[in-house]
Amino acid sequence: MRKFKLWILVSLIVVMSASGILVKKELAYADDPAPVTVYKDGDFTGTAQSFEVGFHDVNVLRSGVGNDTISSVRVAPGYRVTLYKDAKYSGDSYVLTRDAEWLDYFNDVTSSLKVEIIGAPALPVIAYADSPYGGVEQQFDVGEHNWDVINAGVGNDKISSMRVRPGYKVTLYKDHSFSGASKVLTEDAIYLFDFNDSVSSLKVEKISPVDAKSIAVPGNAYSDVSKRELLEAFAPRIWFAQGEVYFPSSVEYTFPYVDRYLNPTSGKYEHKTKTPLDPYNLKLPYFSGDLANAPIYSFWVEKEYQNIDLVYFQFSPYDLGKTVLGTEVGDHVGDWERVTVRLAKFEDNNTHYVKPVQVLYGSHSFSTVYPWDEVDKIDGTHLVAYSAFGSHGMWKDPGSHVYKDLVVVQLIDVTNQGTAWDTWNNIQAFQYFPNQRTGVGLGNPFPDWLSRDFENEASGAVYRFGNPRQGSFFGQPLLADGPTGPQDKGSLLNDVLLD
Incomplete structure (x- = not known):
């Protein structure tokens, strides 16, 4: 029996807590009952330590594989493990829902971890x-929860963010016994601002989930047609800056000008220009793009806690870097x-609804999240985004945005209202499945270049969409590596976070 690695139901545990009932369904290999096993070396070798569902801090790791020593991880289907760089489940994190024979940039840095069941039932407030x-997290059911309950879980005066399921209201209090200053939440809060680390009691109540922001799902069913309609309904208006010359295009627009080749360094198929680039004269005519025919690549991604992320990717043939001491650095194809x-x-009442909660703007290697009510919109649902001059980083507002301080200069993105792009007029729509690492088209084909089969010559998959790094100026590349595509981004691969 063990040779076949059959899946079996090993337990059904009902845990009573001060916050309610949590049902945990655990699945595991017949010959390896632990949902997650970590290894000190790559390729699942070296000292190993197994973990059940729950939180495992640095002291637990030290008793087994060791702190800052994990290099590979096995994850049983149906489970998720979140690795944290710091103790107490803090610092940078790395989420896995499948085996990883090598942790890349997260190698030898894990100090705590959390194991969860994918799709496990959650109480209304977390x-x-x-x-x-x-x-540390704690779930709460409808009712009153005083400081002693909170202190036994997440901790008194320790709460920084919350999830609130539609149809529920949580009232936070700064003092025990539901007194002192209060704050009401009816949706997720990524940060509590004036109530950060100051909650001592709370109440959870059930309310009507339907409000002015609620939108009935077209046809009252999550069909391919309704998903595409919702992607169109929320697609952004993007303002390009005045004087912009490097506009978006389709990926296919670039095909006559690039070669797909096996990069010997990465071992994956990538794109590079057919015309070699002089590092001091990097511009080619096609870099100006094809805005008139450019699609917005739009992804429907279903995530945990009854969330759906509508992810809109803009592709441009070229990115203009910044000028440092009179030299242009950081450009990339x-x-x-x-x-x-x-x-x-x-x-609600047999009707399916969606409600916009938050908006993420991605800029270079970081992102900023805002509540839906704080962003500008066209016709009530089309969010407004500003694409920075040359570099295309996305921002909520026009202006000058300092995003990095170097020793000799500040790196600044400039945004304003130059050319408007109403992306809902030309979307390429897809549904992406994070745990399967693939997707399907919604009314259009799923292109080969979106595959993750990067090492297969026949697949058409593209790992990086531009030339490798070239040239240097005070340690900064004149031409930076081309970027990886949507299929390699956390926004599609992470099944929980708004990434």
């Missing part, structure tokens, strides 16, 4: 010690930038 939605609308889905 409080987290860190923002966004990290660290190919550019992917994104904005994301997070929807909460729910049902």
Whole structure:
């Protein structure tokens, strides 16, 4: 029996807590009952330690594989493990829902971890010690929860972010026994601002989930047609800056000008220009793009806690870097930038609804998240985004945005209202499945270049959409590596976070 690695139901545990009933269904290999096993070396070798569902801090790791020593991980189907760089489930994190024979940039840095069941039932309100939605967590059902209950879980005066399911209201109090200053939440809060680390009691109540922001799902069913309609309904208006010359295009527009080749360094198929680039004269005519025919690549991604992320990727043939001491650095062939609308889905009186909750603006290697009510919109649902001059980083507002301080200069993105692009007029729509690492088209084909079969010559998959790094100026590349595509981004691969 053990040779076949059959899946069996090993337990059904009902746990009573002060917050309600939590049902945990655990599945595991017949010959390896632990949902997650970590290894000190790559390829699942070296000292190993197994973990059940729950939180495992640095002291637990030290008793087994060791702190800052994990290099590979096995994850049983149906489970998720979140690795944290710091103790107490804090710092940078790395989420896995499948085996990883090598942890790349997360190698030898794990100090704590959390194991969860994918799709496990959650109570209406979840409080987290860190923002966004990290660290120690505690779930709450309808009712009153005083400081002693909170202190036994996430901790008194320790809450920094919260999830609130549609149809529920949580009232936070700064003092025990439901007194002192209060704050009401009816949707997720990525950060509690004036109530950060100051909640001592709370009440959870059931309310009507339908409000002015609620939108009935077309046809009252999550069909391919209704998903595409919702992607169109929330697609952004993107303002390009005055004087912009490097506009978006389709990926296919670049095909006559690039070769798909096996990069010996990465071992994966990538794109590079057919015309070699002089590092001091990097511009080719096709870099100007094809805005008139450019699609917005739009992804429907269903995530945990009844969330749906609508992820909108803009592709441009070229990204203009910044000028440092009179020299242009950081340009790269190919550019992917994104904005994301997070929807909460729910049902009321046999009608399916979605409600916009948050918006993410991606800029370079970081992103900023805002509540839906704080962003500008066209016709009530089309969010407004500003694409920075040359570099295309996405911002909520026009202006000058300092995003990095170097020793000799500040790196600044400039945004304003130059050319408007109403992306809903030309979307390429897809549904992406994070745990399967693939997707399907919604009214259009799923292109080969979106595959993750990067090492297969026949697949058409593209790992990087531009030339490798070239030239240097005070340690900064004149031409940076081309970017990886949407299929390699956390926004599609992470099944929980708004990434």
